[in-house]
Amino acid sequence: MLRMWTASAALILTGAVLLTGCGNDKSEGKTSGSGEAKLKIETSFYPMYEFTKQVAGDLADVESLIPAGVEPHDWEPSPKDIAKIQDADVFVYNGAGLEGWVDQVLSAADGSSLTVVEASKGQDMMEGTEEEDHEAEEAGHDDHDHGGLDPHVWLSPVRAVQEVRAIEAALGKADPDNKETYKANADAYAAKLGQLDQEFKSAFAQVKRKDFITQHAAFGYLAKDYGLEQVPIAGLSPEQEPSAEQMAGIVNFAREHKVKTIYFETLVTSKVADTIAKEVGAETAVLNPLEGLTDEEKAQNLDYIGVMKQNLEALKKGLNQ
Structure with missing residues (x-):
């Protein structure tokens, strides 16, 4: 289950803010083939990385915070990870309670130019079973479960398309000059997901x-x-x-x-x-x-x-x- 953030999290966030202050400016970084500066995009875990990479193509540097082989439900960001989010142009996460650390991290980044994408937002979400909620309460995990919602929308191809479209819209907003390219990339990937469906x-x-x-x-x-x-x-x-x-x-x-x-x-x-x-x-x-x-x-x-x-x-x- 997701661990509850405590006073130690505040120290992590403070350290991250200091790291961010010493980090690179968002305008710096690699460039695309056309010579334009690439977007810096941080994603929470693999499906968000894959969907974002498919939409962004070579117009962005996309990273996944959670490394290969690591189960995401209990992962928590280090100060370096939080600094990466705050230094990015775009941050993509699934939402629906999967990434229990997100609210704390984003509150620390409030007021920045970061474009935030909750990819599952707006979908018709399912609730967890009564048995799951009861077990969480008995185990003392009522503050760090999924908030009663099932976050696993990416495992249905048709719902994965909706997440891809949410990412497309956000990238178009963050980088309007390349909006049509993001749409074309999203269209191509959505067609593959449609075939999978x-x-x-x-x-x-x-x-x-x-x-x-x-x-x-x-x-x-x-x-x-x-x-x-x-x-x-x-x-x-x-x-x-x-x-x-x-x-x-x-x-x-x-x-x-x-x-x-x-x-x-x-x-x-x-x-x-x-x-x-x-x-x-x-x-x-x-x-x-x-x-x-x-x-x-x-x-x-x-x-x-x-x-x-x-x-x-x-x-x-x-x-x-």
Whole structure:
């Protein structure tokens, strides 16, 4: 779960402000092929980086704050990271409570010329389950959960398009001279996402079953948009431990519905999924929430669309057993 900011965060922010004061001016930096200064863009984690890079093309220097292989739910920025945000032209984050540190950081940057993009803003958001909210309260995490909202909109291709469009609009505002280029780039990427959306629709139209068990409740939007039912073992945070009652309920569901695959994810341990799979005689498979590419995935030149196609194949196999 996301950790609550304390007095130590204020010290981090103070240090970041001092670092920013000593940093480079925003007008400095690399230039595009046309000789114009490139935008400096900081993004929170991988999907925001990928979507922004696709829209920006070679007109911006785009960085991801959260490094490869790091699970983003509990990551917190260092003073250097905060200074990067404050020194950027544009900052892109998902929102809906995923990046629990954002409000504190942006309040410190208030009054700057930073263009801020909450990519999920304006979407029809889903709420977490009552069980997840109850567990968060019992664990004392009511101040650092997702605010009751499911932030994982990027895992539905059709909703990913909406995030891309939000980024396009912001880059056009920050750099109006290149607005048409950003639009053309966004159009091209949206077309690829549209094709991915059609592949998902076609694949799930004729599957034998509609329900799938996941270790982490990250695939609610994907399930909703393609007529499926996600049955999560735990809640919105991958670190949330299921209760004994939840475990028993999942085991009973798996047996009753003859589930043959239990999905776990990259970046976190698969022990809970392994335990349930062993109990019911099922196999396990990866369903990647794309919260950060591993070094191995990067070495394979995988990207958002490539990983989502892997997810599609993994789901299609499980739903046809």
